[in-house]
Amino acid sequence: MTDWRIRDFQADDLDGILRLWEEVTATSTDPVYALSEVLASCQKDDAVVAVHGDEVVGAAVGRAAHAQGWIVFLATTKPWQRRGVGSALLAALERRMAPHGLTKLSALMPETATRVDAFLNRGFEIKNHLSYFERRIPVQGHEIRVLADLGGRILPRDLWAGVGGMVREKDLLERRLVMPLARPEMAGRYGVVPPKAVVLFGPPGTGKTTFAKAIASRLDWPFVEVFPSRLASDPQGLAGALRETFGKIDDLDHVVVFIDEVEEIAAQRGGEPPSPLQGVTNELLKLIPAFRERPGRLLVCATNFIRTLDSAFLRHGRFDYVVPIGLPDAAARQAIWERYIPDDVSGIVDLDALVAASDGFSPADIEYAARRASQQALEEALLAGADDSVTGGPTTSDYLAGIRGTRTTVSAQVAAEFLEDINRLARL
Template sequence: MNWLIHDYREDDLATVVHLIDSTAELGQESVFSLAECIDALTSRQPAVVAVHEGAAVGAALACVAGERAWVMRIAIAPAWRGLGLASALLRELERRLVTLRVRRIAYVLPVEELLGEGLRNAGYTRRPAAAYFEKAEPAGGPSRDVLDELGGRLLPGDLWQQVAGMTSEKELIERRIVLPLAEPALAARHGVRPPRSIALFGPPGTGKTTFARAVASRLGWPFVELLPSRLADQGNLAAALREAFARIAELERVLVFIDEVEEIAPARGEQPQGVAHGITNELLKIIPGFRERDERLLVCATNSVRSLDPAFLRPGRFDYLIPIGTPDPAARAAMWRRHAAGRAGVDIDALVVASELFTPADIEYAARGAAQTAFERDLARPTPGPVEAAGATTEDYLVAIERCRPTVTPAMVDAFTADIATYARI
């Protein structure tokens, strides 16, 4: 990604108008005229601008009417087409619209053209008899107020696509979790009951939180994370837990995520000092009530599934117990390719071998370190290097990998393998 996206400013008017006008004949049509777009910009309707090296290379703008918004135009400079900028602009524009409590976002194309496929990939649905694309967002009003109070939010719509590697885990979660929830009528015809609660277990840093967020993004549901430490700050953890789920029950649909759930549901008899049986008992009572409602999913994550109370894990409370381990070589290759941004000179195979047992978080940390090294090296030159030569080299990545202390040890892998045999339910 070689651009920055910011909210439209008044001094962007001339460049954005030029973008809209100069790209009108390049397959970037709109049913809104240039005059209507200018009127929206000058009246401060939501708009975002993408900038590269100080020059505007893309823009997206909308107009809002009540709970509906119309995407008026996405304009991309010719040299930047096909690089994902249109999707990035649309995501940023959608975020602004959601904060305005827009419930439906529409995009009308004058003809069927290439942008239509991109809209489908972004979660829009084409309505019959016109090139009319519409996307529903979570409701505003009281539900939105509850979501704000809980610290919940609607996540970007492309997180599922951004999960690199981890193919087997992603396919399993897609089949078992996402599809039954996304297609409840079809699932019912086959006697499949959509899951209501699942647990993800595995070593730290393996991507459990990433998967939970990606599922919420894939479904288009609000994401609410309950932090045991924050609930404990309220004094009575059991009461705080009960109150949080009572508020959650007011939402139309939601994915609730509890990380490090062993803090509030440890095996009774092995509980750390200060944790009362009542907290585990409260959660055991909450889950059945939560499961009675459609369009909600509880996702709990733990680094130590063996430390959880056995009653907490039994069928009837959790539909699936899914292991999330360290990425295999194919998954690591996919992650390194993403971080290397397709640079042909980077030896991906060497990075895969050097990063055995690395978690996705470890790989991201090492990639960030290599990028910083390349950035500082370029700054130290009398003149910046050519754009095509920018970025980390294989050696930069290997040095960063060597400096990284892997989160997962061989002993942790052995324990995880044993936990899969004992606890996994997929």
């Protein structure tokens, strides 16, 4: 006769489950199911425990998904291993789950797991040549409602790869921001504190918003854009609305917060009479330190006019890095052009000529020139009597004409001032 018995899980057994969990995770690799999932299944799904007297010495937890059942947790304390407890727990759990009408009962175990006797004794088969894939959903539970209320979203995961060219900027942001934020524990072992706030500055239309979104995409974190112009219409005023918005953001475990044209609410203070926005600037300066106290968050502020920002706004302790984002290099211009040239003519158009002719263009300038060329080519084809059966499209000449007809966003003076700002204010 055994000196242990098996019964259904009871609420008082939670402490015993926790002890089992701590013992298992202290001596093995990370389990497939998290502790929160195990505890939830104990209370909502199916669970049995092995007890010796009043002590829980083993437990098996299962979850039914349609006709398939999954073993969420199986463990016995070390003194009770190899005494048939595990096999008995699996048998009891299978009986408990029988009313679900299961056709299959499965278990996932770490590759390094060595104690599989209980499963083999119960007729489980080891399935080789299978791969286990897992993805953690970035936003869960109440966070979904918070994110929707803030107008935030989860961005596609391919945005980072979609930023063509700009190798220096991408490499810098990857090393300074993404790597320590994505691997905070490893960063901590090296004495690196993950960044909490960064300023992106540069001429208009150079892709600062694109980079902010790409960072969120790379991290797989929710992206929340704060629009000061929208908050200004709030009955409690811009400063109050800003404070309330950051309060809601605090309910998210991970988030990239983006404020574009931040100079609108963080311009130099001073003057008589004081500017009405000085109170907003003061509020933002107070919010940033509080924002920095929580892990798993990054504030990205973008500005076209960094020299107009309040000096207190840029000081060390508020922003970890101040990164220049300039006009696209040749590789970036090529990637942008490829985005707008139709597939039917992509092998015919002289891409190198377009890249060279558009030196000094912003991404927005290239988009305008490409669309202008396409529109002009379409009009000429229709006026010449072409119909849907005629193949064709914009030519190199059409695109070069579009380039010549485009007024660049960034003037020589603005470009020169940007270089001065890099020397004086950039912090990399």
